[in-house]
C-alpha cells in the first residue's frame with residue numbers, strides 16, 4: 001500500500017502515539033482489502049458510542065487516546081438523552097459511565113450529535129468519500145446521496161476521522177458499485193403493502209451482502225431510509241439502487257442481464273405483521289426526519305397515550321422542529337434525542353415493544369431481550385393510544 005512521506009512519519013510515531021496507532025489500524029485494514037492507497041475523506045461517523053455496547057474496556061480504550069479529528073465527525077446514538085436521562089429512566093451508574101464516554105469523544109474534537117441520520121445535518125453530498133460506520137447511515141449515504149463509504153467498524157471510522165483518510169477499496173471505487181442482484185417488489189393490496197421497513201426486512205434476507213437493484217417501486221427519501229436500514233440489518237447491504245430513483249441508477253445504465261432475480265411478495269410482507277400485546281411503542285429507527293415528526297404530530301392530535309411511546313430523533317432535527325415536538329408531547333409521547341430503542345438500556349426493561357421499523361424488528365430481540373412486533377406508523381399510534 002502506497003504511503004506518502006507524511007503517512008510514513010505518522011506511522012513512525014512522529015505525530016504522537018494515538019496517530020501512530022490509528023495509522024496502524026488503517027494500514028492493516030488496507031492490506032487486508034488490498035488497497036493500493038488512501039483516499040481523503042470529508043466526514044466520519046463513529047459507532048460504538050453507547051456504554052451499553054462498548055462497556056468498560058471500550059471506555060478505557062477511548063480514554064487512552066490523545067489526538068483531534070481531522071474532519072467533521074459525529075457519533076452514533078449513545079445510550080441515553082444527554083440532558084434528560086433521569087426522566088427517561090436511566091440509572092445513575094449507567095449515566096456516569098455514558099458521560100465519561102461522551103467526554104472521551106469530546107476531547108477528540110467529535111461533535112456531540114449522536115445520531116444514525118447525520119445526513120440531516122448536511123455534512124455530505126454526492127461523490128464525497130466518507131468513513132461512516134452505522135449500517136443504515138452507510139446505506140443511505142451510498143444509495144440515496146451517492147456518497148462513497150465502506151461499512152466501517154467503530155475503531156476504523158475513528159482512525160479515519162483522526163487521520164483524515166481511509167484505505168481506497170470497496171465502495172470507494174466506482175466499478176465496485178454495480179448491482180449484483182435484482183429485486184422485484186410485488187406490490188400487495190393491503191394497507192401494509194408499501195411498508196418499506198418490512199419490504200427491506202424481507203429483501204435483506206434474500207440478498208445478503210450483495211448490491212441490489214430494486215425494480216417496480218417509487219419510494220421517497222424517508223421510505224428509502226427505512227428500506228435501506230432494514231436491508232442492512234437482515235442482510236449486510238451497504239449500497240442499493242432503485243431503478244429511476246437513486247442517483248447512480250439514474251446516472252449509470254446498469255446491465256442486469258445474467259444477474260439473479262429475487263422477488264419480495266405481498267404475502268411475505270403481510271406475514272411479518274403479528275398482532276400481539278406490547279408494553280411499549282418506539283418509532284424512529286433510523287431517527288425521524290422533520291416530515292416523520294410532522295406525520296406523528298398529525299396522527300397524535302387530540303389523543304393521549306396509554307403506554308410508553310418513545311420517538312427517537314437527532315437532537316438537531318428535534319431542536320429545529322420544536323413546534324412539532326411540543327405537539328407530539330401534548331399527547332404524552334416523548335421525543336428523545338441522542339439515543340435509540342436498540343442502544344439504550346431503558347428499552348431493556350420492557351418485555352415486548354412495538355416498532356415501525358424493519359431494522360428494529362431484527363435488532364430489538366437480541367439487543368433488548370424483548371419481543372418485537374412491527375406495525376405501520378398509524379398502527380403504532382393506535383396501539384400507543386388505545
Ligand code: F3S
Nearest residue numbers: 116136285286340342
Ligand atoms: Fe439508528 Fe438505533 Fe435504528 S442507531 S438505525 S435508531 S438501531
